[in-house]
Structures are given as C-alpha cells and as structure tokens.
Amino acid sequence: MWKYNCEKRNKYYDEVIRLYTQEGLGRSKISRIIPVGETTISRWIRNFADEKQIQVVMKRKSSINPETPEAGIESGDVKALQAEIARLKKELAHESLRADAFNELINVAEKQFNISIRKKAGAKQ
Structure with a gap:
C-alpha cells in the first residue's frame, strides 16, 4: 500500500499528523521541523483524512492575509488602489501615443x- 518513502513514513507519519491536527501547524512549518517535503506532508494529511473519513482543509499560500475579511478593507486602501489604477491608465495612454509616434517616424523614414525598415512577413528562401 505505501511503497514510497516507507522508512520515512513509518518514522514520521504519526508526528506529522499530530503537528497538523493538534498543534495546527502548516505544511511548510512541519517540513522545517521534520525532514520530509511539503508535498509528502500534504499527501499524508490527505490520506489520513481519507482513512478517518474526515474533511481536512488544506491551507493554500495566498498573497492576501486570510485573517483580514474582504469586507473590512479600509476606504484608504480602496482610494489608494483607485489612484494607482488612474496612474496606470495615464501611463498606458502615454505609451500608446509614444508607440504611434515611433510608427509614424518609421513610415516617414521609409x-x-x-528603404524598408520593418521586417517583412515570411522567411527568406
């Protein structure tokens, strides 16, 4: 049944499950404590949940802090994000105008x- 990492599984499986269920540690912290990879730890936790027929919620890495509810975002943050969007839109319009100017410069030079400056479609034979 367990053909991969049998020695490690026999040695560390119970401790990994204890750290996850009782201590509430995540995969990365457990892998720092016990010399087993995060993927193996995740698989062991899933197998444990299947054996005991319980639902274990695996933690996912996220750039958003899970403790902060989305509804609790401050209005200052929203205003800062809206200002950033406006700045990026201005920058995009400026760069678009710049690209058009370069294209017209090439047209005039040609x-x-x-002389042809732009690459022609297709490969040379």
Missing part, C-alpha cells in the same frame, strides 16, 4: 529614404 518614404523619404526609400
């Missing part, structure tokens, strides 16, 4: 000097 007409005036009668």
Whole structure:
C-alpha cells in the first residue's frame, strides 16, 4: 500500500499528523521541523483524512492575509488602489501615443529614404 518513502513514513507519519491536527501547524512549518517535503506532508494529511473519513482543509499560500475579511478593507486602501489604477491608465495612454509616434517616424523614414525598415512577413528562401 505505501511503497514510497516507507522508512520515512513509518518514522514520521504519526508526528506529522499530530503537528497538523493538534498543534495546527502548516505544511511548510512541519517540513522545517521534520525532514520530509511539503508535498509528502500534504499527501499524508490527505490520506489520513481519507482513512478517518474526515474533511481536512488544506491551507493554500495566498498573497492576501486570510485573517483580514474582504469586507473590512479600509476606504484608504480602496482610494489608494483607485489612484494607482488612474496612474496606470495615464501611463498606458502615454505609451500608446509614444508607440504611434515611433510608427509614424518609421513610415516617414521609409518614404523619404526609400528603404524598408520593418521586417517583412515570411522567411527568406
């Protein structure tokens, strides 16, 4: 049944389950304490939940702090984000105008000097 890491499983499985269920530690903290990878720890926890027929919620890494509810975001944060969006939209409009100016510069140079600057479609034969 357990053909991978049998020695490690026999040695550390019970301790991993204890740290996860009783101490409430996450996979990464457990893997720092016990010399077993996070993926193996996750698999052991899933197997334990299947054996005991309980639902274990695996923690996922997230950039948002899970303790802060979304409804509790301060209005200052929202205003700062809206200001950032407005700044980025202005920057996008400026860069779009700049790209158009470069394209027109190339068009004028191609007409005036009668040379092709842009790459042609297709491979050379």
